[in-house]
Amino acid sequence: MFESLQAARADAILGLIAEHRNDSRPDKIDLGVGVYRTSEGVTPVLDVVKKAEQILIDTQVSKSYIGTAGAADFNAAMQALVFGDDAPDERLTTIQSPGGSGSLRVAASLILRAAPDVTVWASEPTWANHIPLLGGAGLKLKSYPYYDTDKHVIRIDEMLATLRSLPAGDVVLLHACCHNPSGLDPSIDEWAAITEVVVERGLVPFIDMAYQGFAKDLDADAHAVRYMAARVPEMIVSSSCSKNFGLYRDRVGTLTILSGDSEAREIVDSQVNNVVRTIYSVPPDHGAAVVSLIIRDSGLRGDWLIELATMRGRLQKMRGLLSDALEEQAPGHDFSHLRRAVGMFCFLGVSAEQVAKLKQDYGVYMTDSSRINVAGITRDNVSYLAEAIAATLPAA
Numbered sequence: 001m002f003e004s005l006q007a008a009r010a011d012a013i014l015g016l017i018a019e020h021r022n023d024s025r026p027d028k029i030d031l032g033v034g035v036y037r038t039s040e041g042v043t044p045v046l047d048v049v050k051k052a053e054q055i056l057i058d059t060q061v062s063k064s065y066i067g068t069a070g071a072a073d074f075n076a077a078m079q080a081l082v083f084g085d086d087a088p089d090e091r092l093t094t095i096q097s098p099g100g101s102g103s104l105r106v107a108a109s110l111i112l113r114a115a116p117d118v119t120v121w122a123s124e125p126t127w128a129n130h131i132p133l134l135g136g137a138g139l140k141l142k143s144y145p146y147y148d149t150d151k152h153v154i155r156i157d158e159m160l161a162t163l164r165s166l167p168a169g170d171v172v173l174l175h176a177c178c179h180n181p182s183g184l185d186p187s188i189d190e191w192a193a194i195t196e197v198v199v200e201r202g203l204v205p206f207i208d209m210a211y212q213g214f215a216k217d218l219d220a221d222a223h224a225v226r227y228m229a230a231r232v233p234e235m236i237v238s239s240s241c242s243k244n245f246g247l248y249r250d251r252v253g254t255l256t257i258l259s260g261d262s263e264a265r266e267i268v269d270s271q272v273n274n275v276v277r278t279i280y281s282v283p284p285d286h287g288a289a290v291v292s293l294i295i296r297d298s299g300l301r302g303d304w305l306i307e308l309a310t311m312r313g314r315l316q317k318m319r320g321l322l323s324d325a326l327e328e329q330a331p332g333h334d335f336s337h338l339r340r341a342v343g344m345f346c347f348l349g350v351s352a353e354q355v356a357k358l359k360q361d362y363g364v365y366m367t368d369s370s371r372i373n374v375a376g377i378t379r380d381n382v383s384y385l386a387e388a389i390a391a392t393l394p395a396a
């Protein structure tokens with residue numbers, strides 16, 4: 001049977017990680033990989049996670065299955081974290097999911113059950129796995145303009161014009177904050193304009209929030225979710241705890257569906273749980289139990305907020321340092337867009353040829369699109385990095 005298979009296309013980022021690992025140059029720099037790292041190059045287990053894990057070890061009495069929806073205390077805590085105090089609870093269903101990816105996958109099946117012919121519109125560009133993941137589940141996908149690669153701004157007018165042309169019921173996939181890969185998020189006014197079109201056209205927002213707390217703070221980063229939840233009849237929100245709790249491999253996230261009313265919510269709730277049963281049956285528990293302890297205990301929550309602010313601050317600082325170093329090393333070239341970005345990613349804004357040269361001549365690794373993860377920058381490597389980038393630029 002398996003003889004009929006062709007090898008799957010290699011994952012570009014995984015290939016880049018392997019190339020970087022095999023590079024023996026001591027000053028090599030990895031700006032490709034999609035995880036947070038400290039100045040020592042480590043993706044740490046947060047101290048608060050260690051504390052919560054110890055509590056779990058001491059108090060957990062069973063490893064029996066949890067239900068398809070996961071743990072009720074975790075779901076309630078996450079719903080409050082994402083939707084805030086004014087959440088329209090009676091219309092919300094939240095389930096625990098295996099990471100943000102698991103949540104997206106369950107959402108895809110739910111959309112297909114509810115409206116098999118709709119198109120899901122994703123930003124151009126978007127997270128590299130959005131299209132394979134949602135398309136692989138069977139959804140039809142198209143894209144709306146988002147990032148202007150020359151001017152390094154959001155193509156808001158073109159985005160709105162595309163949304164205005166969509167048929168009612170189509171789904172619009174949006175990044176709540178820290179847009180991956182561009183690092184550029186709509187302003188408060190732009191979110192209002194997007195919401196207005198969504199309501200006017202009867203579109204369904206599908207918000208992916210993989211970086212809550214990585215741009216400004218937990219509440220500000222949830223603005224789009226909360227603003228839309230107060231104005232649209234239906235919405236899908238996928239949330240990941242991989243980055244903000246550093247729980248990547250433990251697979252923690254939630255899927256929340258906002259239904260038109262409490263009756264519709266009951267039906268959606270039964271369907272979403274049924275979808276889970278047919279895919280992975282029940283979610284993993286450990287990471288979610290850790291997150292639940294942290295969010296619900298004021299002491300642990302305070303500790304978490306400090307560690308979250310440290311991660312966010314480091315990303316901002318490194319982005320600023322690179323921008324300063326480039327101003328010095330590459331006069332006449334404009335890299336001011338780096339400072340406008342938030343979160344882990346942004347585009348450096350160089351060509352694929354320059355990306356190849358950076359890798360070959362300097363051991364600096366990033367994706368062909370020149371998306372960089374600023375967590376790969378340190379005080380020690382930033383001068384070398386700016387020099388390498390400057391050396392690959394055309395004369396100003």
Ligand SMILES: Cc1ncc(COP(=O)(O)O)c(C=O)c1O
Binds near residue numbers: 034102175180248
């Ligand atoms: C925009 C976006 N959505 C979803 C995910 C998936 O996150 P998880 O690792 O929790 O599946 C990522 C991870 O990089 C992401 O960047």
